[in-house]
Every structure is written in C-alpha cells, then in structure tokens.
Amino acid sequence: MTAKSQVKWTDDALTVLKAPDGFRLDALDPAATPGYGGDKKDGAIDLAAGLAQLADFQERLFADSHAGDGEDSVLLVLQAMDSAGKGGIVRHVVGGVDPQGVELAAFKAPTPEELEHDFLWRIERRVPRPGFIGVFDRSHYEDVLIGRVRELAPAEEIERRYDAINDFERRLVERGTRIVKVMLHISYDEQGDRLMERLERPDKHWKYNPGDVDERELWPAYQQAYQTVFERTSTAAAPWYVVPANRKWYARLAVQELLLETLEGVDPQWPAADFDVEAEKERLRATLR
Amino acid sequence: MTAKSQVKWTDDALTVLKAPDGFRLDALDPAATPGYGGDKKDGAIDLAAGLAQLADFQERLFADSHAGDGEDSVLLVLQAMDSAGKGGIVRHVVGGVDPQGVELAAFKAPTPEELEHDFLWRIERRVPRPGFIGVFDRSHYEDVLIGRVRELAPAEEIERRYDAINDFERRLVERGTRIVKVMLHISYDEQGDRLMERLERPDKHWKYNPGDVDERELWPAYQQAYQTVFERTSTAAAPWYVVPANRKWYARLAVQELLLETLEGVDPQWPAADFDVEAEKERLRATLR
Numbered sequence: 001m002t003a004k005s006q007v008k009w010t011d012d013a014l015t016v017l018k019a020p021d022g023f024r025l026d027a028l029d030p031a032a033t034p035g036y037g038g039d040k041k042d043g044a045i046d047l048a049a050g051l052a053q054l055a056d057f058q059e060r061l062f063a064d065s066h067a068g069d070g071e072d073s074v075l076l077v078l079q080a081m082d083s084a085g086k087g088g089i090v091r092h093v094v095g096g097v098d099p100q101g102v103e104l105a106a107f108k109a110p111t112p113e114e115l116e117h118d119f120l121w122r123i124e125r126r127v128p129r130p131g132f133i134g135v136f137d138r139s140h141y142e143d144v145l146i147g148r149v150r151e152l153a154p155a156e157e158i159e160r161r162y163d164a165i166n167d168f169e170r171r172l173v174e175r176g177t178r179i180v181k182v183m184l185h186i187s188y189d190e191q192g193d194r195l196m197e198r199l200e201r202p203d204k205h206w207k208y209n210p211g212d213v214d215e216r217e218l219w220p221a222y223q224q225a226y227q228t229v230f231e232r233t234s235t236a237a238a239p240w241y242v243v244p245a246n247r248k249w250y251a252r253l254a255v256q257e258l259l260l261e262t263l264e265g266v267d268p269q270w271p272a273a274d275f276d277v278e279a280e281k282e283r284l285r286a287t288l289r
Numbered sequence: 290m291t292a293k294s295q296v297k298w299t300d301d302a303l304t305v306l307k308a309p310d311g312f313r314l315d316a317l318d319p320a321a322t323p324g325y326g327g328d329k330k331d332g333a334i335d336l337a338a339g340l341a342q343l344a345d346f347q348e349r350l351f352a353d354s355h356a357g358d359g360e361d362s363v364l365l366v367l368q369a370m371d372s373a374g375k376g377g378i379v380r381h382v383v384g385g386v387d388p389q390g391v392e393l394a395a396f397k398a399p400t401p402e403e404l405e406h407d408f409l410w411r412i413e414r415r416v417p418r419p420g421f422i423g424v425f426d427r428s429h430y431e432d433v434l435i436g437r438v439r440e441l442a443p444a445e446e447i448e449r450r451y452d453a454i455n456d457f458e459r460r461l462v463e464r465g466t467r468i469v470k471v472m473l474h475i476s477y478d479e480q481g482d483r484l485m486e487r488l489e490r491p492d493k494h495w496k497y498n499p500g501d502v503d504e505r506e507l508w509p510a511y512q513q514a515y516q517t518v519f520e521r522t523s524t525a526a527a528p529w530y531v532v533p534a535n536r537k538w539y540a541r542l543a544v545q546e547l548l549l550e551t552l553e554g555v556d557p558q559w560p561a562a563d564f565d566v567e568a569e570k571e572r573l574r575a576t577l578r
Contacts, residue, residue, distance in 0.1 A: 063495040063496075064495075066495060067494070067495030067496075068495070087387075087389065090387070090388055090389050091387045091388070091389070094388055095384070095387060095388050098379070098380045098384060099379055099380070099383055099384050099388055099391060099393050099424075100376065100379050100380070100393065100395065100426070102388060104388050104389065106389065135388075137389070188578070189577075189578060192573065192576060192577045192578075195573055196570070196573055196574075196577075199566055199569055199570050199573065200570075202559060202562075203559045205356070205559070205560070205561070205562040205566065206352040206353075206355060206356030206357070206559065206560050206562075207352075207356075208562070208564070208569070209564075210564050210569055210572075213569070213572050213573055213576060216573075216576055217576060270491060270492045270494070270495065271494070271495050272494070273491075273494040273495075273497070275497070275499050277488055277494065280488055280497070280499060280502070281485070281488050281489075283499075283502050284481065284484055284485055284488065284502055284505075285485075287481060287502060287505055287506060288478075288481045288485075289477070289478060289481075
C-alpha cells in the first residue's frame with residue numbers, strides 16, 4: 001500500500017498482479033479485482049487520491065534528474081486485445097501527470113523504413129530519458145504477438161525475438177529504467193460488447209476498424225501468444241503484470257497503483273541546490289526595486 | 290464567448306488579446322484581466338468548465354483527422370520571460386486534454402547538431418500532425434529574442450529570421466495548422482518575487498538557475514526584443530496574443546479561452562463511418578456466443 005489514503009488496497013499490486021512462473025492466463029478471471037477490497041465507488045476515491053500522489057512523485061523524479069544526479073525513469077508498457085482500455089489508462093491515469101514529464105509513444109504498424117531495421121530499432125528511439133515517465137501504447141511485444149499469430153516473420157525469427165527482448169529490457173533496467181509491463185486482460189464476451197457499442201454510437205464509429213473483427217476471430221491464437229510472452233519474457237528484471245480489465249475502474253486503479261508502488265521504490269528526492277543559495281539571494285536582491 | 294458556462298467572458302479573447310498594429314507592450318498592464326469580468330473564484334469555475342470543453346474539442350479534432358479527412362491541427366506557441374508561468378499553462382490547461390492528442394516540444398538551447406542547420410530545422414521536425422494539438426514551450430522566437438539580446442548571430446541574420454518565420458508560419462497555416470502565439474506578460478517586480486520564492490523554498494531550488502538573474506539584468510533589452518517581434522511577426526495568418534500574466538489564474542483561463550475559440554473556429558465533427566455499419570454489426574454478431 002502506498003499511502004494511508006489508499007485504504008482499500010489489501011495487498012501490493014506489484015505482488016498480486018505479477019505473472020509468476022507457472023502463470024496461466026486462462027485461469028485468471030477478467031472480472032476479478034485482485035488485491036483491492038473496495039468497490040467501484042471506493043475506487044473512484046482512491047483513483048483521485050492517487051492522481052495527486054502520482055503527480056508529486058513525477059515532479060520529484062523530474063527534478064531529481066534535471067537538477068540532481070538521478071538517472072531513474074519509468075516505462076509503462078501497455079499491451080492488450082482491442083478495446084481492453086489502453087486509451088482509458090492513458091487518459092485517466094497518465095493524464096493526471098504533468099505532460100512535461102511524460103513521453104508517450106503509440107506504436108502502430110511499422111513503416112517501410114522501420115521494417116528495414118531490426119524490430120527494436122524504433123523502440124530504442126522512444127525509450128524515456130532519465131526523469132521521465134515513458135508510456136508505450138503497444139510496443140515491441142506486437143512483434144511476438146501479431147507477428148506470431150499472423151506469421152509476419154519466420155518462426156525462427158519470432159523465437160529469436162524473445163531473447164532479444166529480454167536482453168534489451170535488461171539493458172534498460174541496468175541504466176535506471178523501471179519497466180512496468182502491463183497486459184490488460186478482458187474476456188472474449190466483454191470485447192464483443194465493447195466493439196458492438198462502438199458500432200452502435202456514431203461518435204464512436206471512428207474508433208472502429210473492420211480489422212478488429214478479423215483479429216477477434218483469432219482470439220484463441222492471441223491468448224496463446226500472450227501465454228508464451230509471459231513464459232518467455234516475464235523476467236526478474238522486467239516481470240509482467242496481468243490486470244483483469246473487464247471492470248474499467250479496477251484496471252485504471254490497478255495500473256495507477258503499479259506506478260505508485262514503482263515510484264515509491266525509486267523514492268525520488270528534491271535535489272540539493274548546485275549553487276550558493278544565499279549568494280543568489282543577494283544577487284537577486286540587487287535587482288529588486 | 291465559447292459557451293454558456295463561460296459566463297464571465299465579456300469579449301472574445303482572440304479579439305481583446307491580439308497585438309494589433311501599433312501595439313505597445315509597455316502600455317499593457319501585466320496585472321490586467323482583459324475581456325474577463327469575473328474574479329479569481331469565477332475563473333476557477335470557468336477553467337474547470339473549459340477543461341471539459343477543450344477535451345471534447347480535442348477528441349473531435351483527433352477523430353476527424355484519423356478516421357475522416359480533417360487536416361486541421363492547432364499549434365500553441367508559448368513565449369515568456371522566466372517564471373512567467375509557461376509550465377503552469379502546460380500543466381493546468383494542456384494537462385486537461387488527453388495526452389494521446391497532444392504533441393509537446395520544449396525547446397532548450399540548441400544542440401551542436403541543431404546549430405549546424407537553419408534555426409527552423411529543429412522546429413519543422415516538431416510541428417503537430419493533423420488532428421493534434423501541438424505545444425511549443427519556447428520556440429523559433431528564441432532565435433530572435435535571446436539571439437538578438439545576446440548577439441548570438443549577426444544583425445543581418447537576425448533580420449533575415451523575421452521574414453523566414455513569417456514565411457514558415459504562413460506555410461503551416463496554409464496546410465491547416467491554426468497557430469496561437471502567446472506571450473505571457475509579467476512585470477519586472479513580479480518576476481523578482483517569483484524568483485525569490487524559488488530561492489526560499491528548497492523544493493523549488495531545482496527550478497532556479499543562476500543564469501535567470503543574468504537574463505533578468507537584461508530586462509529592458511528583452512522587452513524591446515519582444516516589441517520588435519510583435520511588430521515584425523504579428524501577421525494576419527498568425528497574429529500574436531499578449532496575455533497579462535501577473536495573475537496566474539487569469540493567464541491560464543485566457544490561454545484556455547484562446548484555444549477554445551480557435552477550436553470553435555475549426556469546428557471539428559465526428560467523422561462518418563468509412564465502412565458499412567450494418568454489415569459490420571452482422572460480422573460482429575456472428576462472433577458473439
């Protein structure tokens with residue numbers, strides 16, 4: 001638990017949501033609320049309290065790296081099936097933080113230039129600088145998810161990528177990045193409802209793509225691809241967290257809590273002045289009228 | 290006025306804050322609240338109401354360009370003397386918008402690579418894509434402000450830049466970008482107070498830089514450089530808006546209002562579906578259990 005205002009967390013989210021050895025995605029109820037003892041109403045209160053905490057942590061993280069010697073950064077990786085709520089996480093969790101301290105990267109289908117390079121080339125260019133909270137809306141994991149399901153690369157290339165990802169992420173961690181890899185887990189039925197809602201509301205049509213149903217038809221293959229991702233890339237340096245996401249309020253609260261606990265681990269401090277404060281006061285006073 | 294909830298605006302901000310021909314910066318009271326009939330308390334209510342409006346406009350702008358044929362974008366350019374409140378504008382005005390629709394660029398002292406190119410090279414790379422709200426925290430105007438005051442380039446090069454800026458901005462406007470150029474105008478005394486506060490609070494030391502006093506000592510030269518900027522680059526395509534900023538609440542409200550009125554001019558609409566909605570409902574229904 002990060003603070004007294006977060007009264008309804010009964011366990012650390014970093015503990016209860018981690019995908020451990022032997023984790024089975026198909027055994028996790030997408031409607032569950034692990035670690036949280038409250039209901040939707042409690043969740044709204046805790047989410048609001050958490051926003052203020054997250055904003056404070058972010059400012060300290062930023063300050064420590066910009067004026068101090070902090071080299072820490074945080075990277076939130078968001079992966080999910082369509083409509084699972086990545087956008088809502090960005091809007092309602094990340095959106096509460098000063099935009100000056102956030103670096104958001106949304107990875108779409110690779111461009112021709114990106115395809116000429118190794119799959120991690122475009123990823124490396126978007127990792128957060130020290131002091132920043134980076135957010136990946138989709139990521140290098142697409143290259144072992146849709147890449148595997150749609151056979152966009154030979155099987156041995158897909159195999160190569162798991163180890164390459166682990167090496168890449170370990171390097172980031174060694175340089176001071178805390179990686180929080182989140183899969184938002186919704187049920188097949190919930191996705192059907194959410195896609196239908198997009199079709200029924202004219203102001204949501206722009207969010208719908210006929211390709212969404214094509215991907216949905218491959219649901220079992222995607223679930224298996226995620227299962228393999230957890231088995232191959234949930235490392236000590238960068239474990240996966242699987243967040244049940246049928247209840248949007250819980251998913252947002254849980255991702256916020258994962259970030260709060262991670263930043264609590266960083267514990268960024270206001271940096272000491274690297275100038276003589278009293279001398280500067282004197283200089284400034286001399287300019288006052 | 291953009292909407293009924295904005296009860297205290299008595300005039301369009303785009304009108305009353307524009308720097309017209311003959312505008313004199315030294316004649317504008319930095320503590321004034323032009324166009325707004327309310328006080329700080331009213332301002333807080335109107336700012337909160339405006340956040341929801343701005344978020345709605347942003348989502349439509351984004352949707353229209355991503356699923357429709359909209360080519361519009363908005364570019365907010367923020368310029369000011371140190372401590373005038375650019376950061377607060379980003380946090381409290383821009384921060385209310387979905388981060389997925391914002392592209393923020395903070396321009397610091399140019400890197401060696403940037404210095405090898407024309408001064409607009411690094412700027413061009415950060416202009417917003419269609420559908421986005423771009424925000425420049427400092428900008429190409431630094432090259433005719435500190436560039437002029439500190440004589441970082443020969444006088445004829447500084448002269449060349451004003452016309453280059455006007456050509457550059459007109460090109461952006463022709464391609465669909467609405468440019469909102471804002472100078473936050475604080476008084477010399479107010480800056481002194483704000484810098485002193487940074488020195489007095491340990492949690493603000495990281496925001497202080499001894500160079501801030503060096504720049505402050507050149508205050509009259511900077512005011513003159515801004516005056517010249519308004520005279521040379523407040524064009525029909527991209528006029529300057531000068532926002533009195535001694536009262537932070539007013540400055541934030543005014544910049545929000547400038548964005549709201551600009552987006553009201555764009556009037557982005559939810560795009561029509563580019564697929565057969567009923568056929569897609571059928572396809573989706575076939576996947577439901």
